[in-house]
Amino acid sequence: xxxxxxxxxxxxxxxxxxxxxxxxxxxxxxxxxxxxxxxxxxxxxxxxxxxxxxxxxxxxxxxxxxxxxxxxxxxxxxxxxxxxxxxxxxxxxxxxxxxxxxxxxxxxxxxxxxxxxxxxxxxxxxxxxxxxxxxxxxxxxxxxxxxxxxxxxxxxxxxxxxxxxxxxxxxxxxxxxxxxxxxxxxxxxxxxxxxxxxxxxxxxxxxxxxxxxxxxxxxxxxxxxxxxxxxxxxxxxxxxxxxxxxxxxxxxxxxxxxxxxxxxxxxxxxxxxxxxxxxxxxxxxxxxxxxxxxxxxxxxxxxxxxxxxxxxxxxxxxxxxxxxxxxxxxxxxxxxxxxxxx
Amino acid sequence: xxxxxxxxxxxxxxxxxxxxxxxxxxxxxxxxxxxxxxxxxxxxxxxxxxxxxxxxxxxxxxxxxxxxxxxxxxxxxxxxxxxxxxxxxxxxxxxxxxxxxxxxxxxxxxxxxxxxxxxxxxxxxxxxxxxxxxxxxxxxxxxxxxxxxxxxxxxxxxxxxxxxxxxxxxxxxxxxxxxxxxxxxxxxxxxxxxxxxxxxxxxxxxxxxxxxxxxxxxxxxxxxxxxxxxxxxxxxxxxxxxxxxxxxxxxxxxxxxxxxxxxxxxxxxxxxxxxxxxxxxxxxxxxxxxxxxxxxxxxxxxxxxxxxxxxxxxxxxxxxxxxxxxxxxxxxxxxxxxxxxx
Numbered sequence: 001x002x003x004x005x006x007x008x009x010x011x012x013x014x015x016x017x018x019x020x021x022x023x024x025x026x027x028x029x030x031x032x033x034x035x036x037x038x039x040x041x042x043x044x045x046x047x048x049x050x051x052x053x054x055x056x057x058x059x060x061x062x063x064x065x066x067x068x069x070x071x072x073x074x075x076x077x078x079x080x081x082x083x084x085x086x087x088x089x090x091x092x093x094x095x096x097x098x099x100x101x102x103x104x105x106x107x108x109x110x111x112x113x114x115x116x117x118x119x120x121x122x123x124x125x126x127x128x129x130x131x132x133x134x135x136x137x138x139x140x141x142x143x144x145x146x147x148x149x150x151x152x153x154x155x156x157x158x159x160x161x162x163x164x165x166x167x168x169x170x171x172x173x174x175x176x177x178x179x180x181x182x183x184x185x186x187x188x189x190x191x192x193x194x195x196x197x198x199x200x201x202x203x204x205x206x207x208x209x210x211x212x213x214x215x216x217x218x219x220x221x222x223x224x225x226x227x228x229x230x231x232x233x234x235x236x237x238x239x240x241x242x243x244x245x246x247x248x249x250x251x252x253x254x255x256x257x258x259x260x261x262x263x264x265x266x267x268x269x270x271x272x273x274x275x276x277x278x279x280x281x282x283x284x285x286x287x288x289x290x291x292x293x294x295x296x297x298x299x300x301x302x303x304x305x306x307x308x309x310x311x312x313x314x315x316x317x318x319x320x321x322x323x324x325x326x327x328x329x330x331x332x333x334x335x336x337x338x339x340x341x342x
Numbered sequence: 343x344x345x346x347x348x349x350x351x352x353x354x355x356x357x358x359x360x361x362x363x364x365x366x367x368x369x370x371x372x373x374x375x376x377x378x379x380x381x382x383x384x385x386x387x388x389x390x391x392x393x394x395x396x397x398x399x400x401x402x403x404x405x406x407x408x409x410x411x412x413x414x415x416x417x418x419x420x421x422x423x424x425x426x427x428x429x430x431x432x433x434x435x436x437x438x439x440x441x442x443x444x445x446x447x448x449x450x451x452x453x454x455x456x457x458x459x460x461x462x463x464x465x466x467x468x469x470x471x472x473x474x475x476x477x478x479x480x481x482x483x484x485x486x487x488x489x490x491x492x493x494x495x496x497x498x499x500x501x502x503x504x505x506x507x508x509x510x511x512x513x514x515x516x517x518x519x520x521x522x523x524x525x526x527x528x529x530x531x532x533x534x535x536x537x538x539x540x541x542x543x544x545x546x547x548x549x550x551x552x553x554x555x556x557x558x559x560x561x562x563x564x565x566x567x568x569x570x571x572x573x574x575x576x577x578x579x580x581x582x583x584x585x586x587x588x589x590x591x592x593x594x595x596x597x598x599x600x601x602x603x604x605x606x607x608x609x610x611x612x613x614x615x616x617x618x619x620x621x622x623x624x625x626x627x628x629x630x631x632x633x634x635x636x637x638x639x640x641x642x643x644x645x646x647x648x649x650x651x652x653x654x655x656x657x658x659x660x661x662x663x664x665x666x667x668x669x670x671x672x673x674x675x676x677x678x679x680x681x682x683x684x
Contacts, residue, residue: 178660227349
């Protein structure tokens, strides 16, 4: 059973995936691109290599048949386990709980070599609808307090399989960085009675030099204090803290701006490795105080960080990143990339 | 001029290194190991390729001669600049200051291929004395509020040059993660009137299964909530918040336990890439409130994180790391590695 342990020096939780218990020699495995394709458990025809599916989009056929377009499965090497009762214990001065949670994989396409920025709009919309459904479903589990959706793309991004997939992890606590963002948003609201993200959207549209693109429901831009070169955020124009509340038209507009943003990055940076992350307010009644004002003061959004630089000791010690490309310059490159593509 | 920008969604600062202004194509340079040695600006005889030295340990000769053993220079590609007056400004809703600070490089040895875990004790002590001196000296600059010492070793660690070196960055603010650790330590003190790190040292010595080694002044162990596999902390047994207060015997004992810890990691993990980071209380009168109790409630220490796993979207979004090797297992591997080496 995995466990969750609290680091008392930073008030943040760590998942100790005890079941895997990697030995020193396990960290020295080099990947073989040929083997990777022939042995890919996410390709059609390999459904028997994964746990049975939770949900799929397919044209007829039966569950776990190979004629799917999108397929959701439990992660075979789950960081957390869904079975059991959450229990907490003290370990001397330390705090620990058993590793209850859920860890799902959304296999986005049967095509091993597809790239998200080349998906059709219909394909992207269908994928976003499935992701949205899974987030809503996982949030119904009363043990869970936060759902984190993310996507690792390319070498150096932390992806262990290259077949295009998104992961969703449901957690029995609100992680420290999510909490921190909620606290910052709340402090801004307490001072101004305005949503921090509304202010950001206004300022980015006014300044313009960090903008990448926009449509009637979203803007995509390089944040003023970009931690990473070409870091790109997608923020809705409408005030909503919780992504579960979006409707089909929102998802259609999101599909469009995600494709444009990812295409701009792919053109400007030659298909760079990246992480894509969804941020949304926690939903649990456990966190009433934290969630109380979020409807007004927080806003769900997406952050994309291309993995072009490697954070070293300075960044890991301080949390202060060194970004060698000003976001205004990055914005210009990305706008040009999109203009060239049209 | 570089600038420091505050991210309002996380209350943390980012360094925008405007002078470098890397273009998209600058991120696609592959390194050539042969070129790296022949063009290394840190090797003896290449002193003209670096800015003039600030400090050196040498047997006779003159500054910037090539007969040095340890050499301290300003970083040619400094993240921050030492010249100027710190000024702050609003950029709409955002906060910005000019990039005042210092960025020094301690070239640890003339030998390009040396590894820190193979340094002699005398060599390690001499190096630590130079580092200590530089931290003390940089802290005298009243514009500075924190000094961060760190070391990146090996591919994937963020090191841009492989010649063994340590970096020291002096900052005009207390970084968010450092602040967070101070706040956690203060909360523990407020509740218990005990230093959090004293409690950790006691518990680790009592539990024993996460210990790596100890001497009369320090312990080295795998923290209970290790974020990374084989993460190793070195904590002094004596209560001192500020590393500037250590004496020569402390540095000698530190040299010994650093060599042992790094040797254990090198043996168990076949010379892994890692980041080594010094944590010490900020010293500025600006931060009186933050610093007030630190003498009793905080303790300086060193953290070493081997870079065996690649943090992905989950970790970057939540700050919650997934560690596939329990620290108790890592402790056992490292103790065995040291036993075999003796």
